[in-house]
Amino acid sequence: MPMEWAFPADQKEGVYRAIYERRDVRHFKAGAIAEEVLNRIIDAGLAAPSVGYMQPWRFVRIQQASLREEIFQLAEHERQQTAAALGERKEEFLRLKTDGIRECAEVIVVLLCDHRERYIFGRRSMPHMDLASASCAIQNMWLAARAEGIGLGWVSLFDPDELRALLKAPNGAEPIAILCLGHVERFDERPLLETAGWDSHRERADVLMTDQWITPTAGYSDKDSL
Amino acid sequence: MPMEWAFPADQKEGVYRAIYERRDVRHFKAGAIAEEVLNRIIDAGLAAPSVGYMQPWRFVRIQQASLREEIFQLAEHERQQTAAALGERKEEFLRLKTDGIRECAEVIVVLLCDHRERYIFGRRSMPHMDLASASCAIQNMWLAARAEGIGLGWVSLFDPDELRALLKAPNGAEPIAILCLGHVERFDERPLLETAGWDSHRERADVLMTDQWITPTAGYSDKDSL
Numbered sequence: 001m002p003m004e005w006a007f008p009a010d011q012k013e014g015v016y017r018a019i020y021e022r023r024d025v026r027h028f029k030a031g032a033i034a035e036e037v038l039n040r041i042i043d044a045g046l047a048a049p050s051v052g053y054m055q056p057w058r059f060v061r062i063q064q065a066s067l068r069e070e071i072f073q074l075a076e077h078e079r080q081q082t083a084a085a086l087g088e089r090k091e092e093f094l095r096l097k098t099d100g101i102r103e104c105a106e107v108i109v110v111l112l113c114d115h116r117e118r119y120i121f122g123r124r125s126m127p128h129m130d131l132a133s134a135s136c137a138i139q140n141m142w143l144a145a146r147a148e149g150i151g152l153g154w155v156s157l158f159d160p161d162e163l164r165a166l167l168k169a170p171n172g173a174e175p176i177a178i179l180c181l182g183h184v185e186r187f188d189e190r191p192l193l194e195t196a197g198w199d200s201h202r203e204r205a206d207v208l209m210t211d212q213w214i215t216p217t218a219g220y221s222d223k224d225s226l
Numbered sequence: 227m228p229m230e231w232a233f234p235a236d237q238k239e240g241v242y243r244a245i246y247e248r249r250d251v252r253h254f255k256a257g258a259i260a261e262e263v264l265n266r267i268i269d270a271g272l273a274a275p276s277v278g279y280m281q282p283w284r285f286v287r288i289q290q291a292s293l294r295e296e297i298f299q300l301a302e303h304e305r306q307q308t309a310a311a312l313g314e315r316k317e318e319f320l321r322l323k324t325d326g327i328r329e330c331a332e333v334i335v336v337l338l339c340d341h342r343e344r345y346i347f348g349r350r351s352m353p354h355m356d357l358a359s360a361s362c363a364i365q366n367m368w369l370a371a372r373a374e375g376i377g378l379g380w381v382s383l384f385d386p387d388e389l390r391a392l393l394k395a396p397n398g399a400e401p402i403a404i405l406c407l408g409h410v411e412r413f414d415e416r417p418l419l420e421t422a423g424w425d426s427h428r429e430r431a432d433v434l435m436t437d438q439w440i441t442p443t444a445g446y447s448d449k450d451s452l
Contacts, residue, residue, distance in 0.1 A: 005413060006375030007240055014237025015244045015373040016270070019366050024275045042430055044242070049250045049368065051382055053419035055428045060435045067437055082350045093347065111439075121319065121424075122382040124308045128357055129382045132402065135361035136368075140245050142275065143369065147241040149232030156277055156348045156355045169439035176358065187231060193279035198347075202281045204268055209286045211293055213337075213395035 018143040021187055025151030026097040028104045028182035037148050038106060041181070044144035050133035052121025057134045060167050062107040070166055071109070071158075071178060072101040078157040096196060099155045105182035109163065110138060114172030131176060138177055151184035244369040247413055251377030252323040254330045254408035263374050264332060267407070270370035276359035278347025283360045286393050288333040296392055297335070297384075297404060298327040304383040322422060325381045331408035335389065336364060340398030357402060364403055377410035 007015065045057060062068050079098055083090045101107055116130050123129050138154060145152040155178040163175040194201055233241065271283060288294050305324055309316045327333055342356050349355050364380060371378040381404040389401040420427055 004375065005410065007243060007373045010234075010236040011240025011243060012373045014233055014240030015369055016266075017233060017237060018241045019270045019273050019370060022273075022275070039430065040242075042434060044245050046428065046430060046433065047245050047248075048365065049248070049380065049417075053417060053425040055425075055433070058433050058435070058439075060437065060439065062437060064437050078351055082346060082348075085346050085350050098348075114441075120308060120311050122308075122324075124311050125304055125385050126382045126402075128354065131354055131357055132361040132364075132382075135358040136365040138358075139274070139362040139365040142362075143241055143366075144245060147233045147238045149230065154275065156352045156358075159351050167437075167439050170441070173439065176352075184231065191275075191279060199279040199281075202272065204265065204272060207272065207281070207284050208268060209284070211286065211288060211290050211393075213284075213286065213393050213399065215396070 014147065018146045022142050022146040023151065023187050023191065025153045025180070025184055025187070026100045026192065027184065028100050028151060028180070029185050031105060031183045033105045033150060033181060033183070037150065038181070041141050041144045041148065041150065045137035045141040048133065048137035048140045050136070051123055051129035052119050054116070054119040054121070054130065054133065056112045056116055056130040057137045058111045058113050058173065060109045060111065062109065067166065068101065068107055071107065071163065072099070074159065074162055074166070075099045075101055075155055075157045075178065078159060082157060092198070096192070096198070098157055100153050100180040100182070101155065101178060103182070104153070104180035108179045108181065109167060109175055110134060110177040110179060111167075111169060112174040112176060114170045116172065134176060138179065141179070145181060146187070150181055151187065153180040155180060240373065244372045248368050248372045249377065249413045249417065251379045251406070251410055251413070252326045252418065253410065254326050254377060254406070255411050257331060257409045259331045259376060259407060259409070263376065264407070267367050267370045267374065267376065271363035271367040274359065274363035274366045276362070277349055277355035278345050280342070280345040280356065280359065282338045282342055282356040283363045284337045284339050284399065286335045286337065288335065293392065294327065294333050297333060297389070298325070300385065300388055300392070301325050301327055301381055301383045301404065304385060308383060318424070322418070322424070324383055326379050326406040326408070327381065327404060329408070330379070330406035334405045334407065335393060335401055336360060336403040336405060337395060338400040338402060340396045342398065360402060364405065367405070371407060372413070376407055377413065379406040381406060
């Protein structure tokens, strides 16, 4: 069967390169992101799918240095809380670099909009599909950034109520990500948490079943009882 | 500044084409998906980022015709429930095509794995980041499918408890998507819900703020009070 809608080979390669060479970046080097590049990355997010076309994503670009520092402190506080909760893996966790908030070129907080209860299409029984949609938007941004040669990290080490208050956002809005963007020395070959031995990559055979759930035998590493 | 990590122009174009020409497809034409193409699409999902590298995604490929029909009936039931909840937009909603479960080549249910409470990294204060990760995986699959010329639709019209029971999945596992994949006559120029007048596209100015939340003036259409 002819695949008349398939992309030509070089464009297809670009899509797969972005998918496989995207990294959750925590190390940045100096240098601003050109405004047109940043706009292309944000616009890529706006082209994401959304449940009932609600487009629940909102972005707050952080430009005040003092505000960025407050956001860093929120993440650092949560990093310590998480470390304490991890028990025997505490020291291993603390050695990992988990944010790039201070050193990246741009910090953008992503929030779900307020008044989301108005949207019922695809959400009556699945209200959390708003988060799913906004996550697709961030993945678009991640892949666009990779194609542009820009690193992006998604930091979720924060208390959402405190971050909401810092941004003076209404109670109905919900912060879901602190995105760090910037130039990089390199994109790692493998995910940092894989290289560091935190966990291992799951293959198709570990996660793909047919017709009914089979508890995967290889689906968990021996390190997952955090 | 040289963008030494940026993709060459044709590969970059591929990434942006996938992002902008991806559609939430509900109309399929006959024809199986080649196994190697389907595998590439699934593997693209497995390359997604995940919080604490937990890789919470699980896939159940539906091959029994009777099971597919039961899944269709679940979606159809929820479609009627949603229509009733929509009030004055009920008829408008019912005219929209909201699934392609019966006619697509492949149905794949995506679930979050069980035992997710074991994972704390990035989830102590933000437990729902597991859904965010799996949504990134689905977006990867969506873009890979587009590059392959394959349409994909994400159906969230279902009761997750009933779908879990159909697949004999454990209580801790959580269905998040019925994915419909198949060949298409065409990819629409614009999202179906935009063409149908359900809602309008939000531009950057509608959703991007600086340093603090500003309630967007253009962020809501006049049709959003569902």
